[in-house]
Amino acid sequence: MAENLLKGKLGIITGALDENSIAWKTALKAHEQGARFVLTNAPIAMRMGAIKELAEECKTIVIPADATSLEDIEKLYTESKEYLGGNFDFLLHSIGMSPNIRKGRSYGDLNYDWVNKSYDVSAISFHKMMHVAERMDIMNEWGSIMGLSYIAAQRVYPFYTDMADAKALLESIARGYGYRFGKSKKVRVNTISQSPTKTTAGTGIGGFDAFFNFADKMSPLGNAPAEACADYIITMFSDLTRYVTMQNLFHDGGYSTTGISEELMEQFKDL
Ligand SMILES: NC(=O)c1ccc[n+]([C@@H]2O[C@H](COP(=O)([O-])OP(=O)(O)OC[C@H]3O[C@@H](n4cnc5c(N)ncnc54)[C@H](O)[C@@H]3O)[C@@H](O)[C@H]2O)c1
DSSP: OOOOOTTTEEHHHHESSSSSHHHHHHHHHHHHTTTEEEOOHHHHHHHHHHHHHHHHHHHOOOOOOTTHHHHHHHHHHHHHHHHHHHOOHHHHHHOOHHHHTTTTTTGOOOOOOHHHHHHHIIHHHHHHHHHHHHTTTEEEEEEEEEEEEOOOSOOOOOOOHHHHHHHHHHHHHHHHHHHHHHHHHHHEEEEEOOOOOSSSSHHHHHTTTHHHHHHHHTTOOOOHHHHHHHHHHHHHHHHTTEEESOOOOEEEETTOSSSSSSSHHHHHHTT
16 A cells, blocks of 8 residues: 655654564555655664664665664764755654563562663653754654653553653653644654554563453454554654644554443453
8 A cells, every 4th residue: 555645755763673563564664655764773672673674675774873862863863864865754753661661670669770761761762852853953844753652651550660650751742842843843743652562562561461452352443553553653744644743642442432341341240
């Protein structure tokens, strides 16, 4: 399905680690829709990941950058602009990591150095990416900037620990920068709140299978797969969504507005 929705558009895609990554699928679709972009990931992830194969498929290059480093982001933008030959129409922030989750720390037993790391990597890096973009004046008018969130920003999911707070911060940053960028460049900033998805970041969360299955049974349409999330991101990068900004957009098969499903009622009726 190549409708050329992104024909002539230039951008940056972060966070493609392997073929399960939401960013990986987004890159393939952005390429298919006529966009040109640079791929980037943290230097450590690049060594482990297969991102170079993706770059070949998308006929582009990879520029390593730690999204928590202003210098790395600046270098990424400068080199990408040179390679692409112009300013950007879209930026995808598809980055998340919590050392507390990795080490199995509960919400009442967080390591605060790691909390700072979780916030910096998963949320403040979004601010930093937009801050550098604004300072370098590197976004084209009517551009689109997207981050990825999860419903734990609004509701308690005990196993999601400090990532829940990081996602709340991420969504707030989307509103704050959405206002600034809307005023200055007509650039929109949004987050997509995605269903549980079987990726490295997703499955690293304690009890992932249980809440994946629960959400799937709760959602009238079932969990939204990564590929469908990529489709949504493409529409948000296209000119068809120019006036959507400062929103957290649920992409969850109806999960967030369902109280209970018949399947779940069936499961609990004889307890
Ligand atoms: N998988 C899910 O269930 C789910 C649900 C809702 C939202 N999300 C969000 O989607 C986004 C993408 O995650 P994913 O599920 O595709 O998993 P993923 O593990 O494939 O992607 C996460 C990426 O973040 C990158 N990253 C980590 N630290 C970084 C740093 N310092 N600088 C640059 N990049 C760094 C990793 O290398 C990796 O590529 C994340 O924000 C995640 O929280 C995921």
